[in-house]
Structure formats: structure tokens, C-alpha cells
Amino acid sequence: MKKKVTLVRSKIGWPKDQKATLAALGLNKTGSSNVVECNDAIQGMLVKVRHLVKVEDINE
16 A cells, blocks of 8 residues: 655754654655555654654555
């Protein structure tokens, strides 16, 4: 299953590990989006930054 992840809040002021997680998800600027293939590692990343992102399911 694929998910569309959008950065909805600024990463300024958050810890380095959360900024690195956003970079690993391919999110750089507020409003940027990326489609990721969902697996356990990605799910863990999304939980870590859930307060900064919006996640939508994509049915393909």
C-alpha cells in the first residue's frame, strides 16, 4: 500500500532526529509531498513525526 505524506508544519525548532526523519521521507519544505511505499520502517517514521505531517492512503 502506498501513502501520500505532506509536511504541514514547519520543522524549525524540532529535534535533529525528527528533521532527519522528514528528510528520509523526502519532505523538505512546508507543503511538500511525497508518495512512499508503506512498510514497518516507514510506519515507524510516520509515528515519529505524526505531529508535523498529514498522511493519506492512495488506492492504486
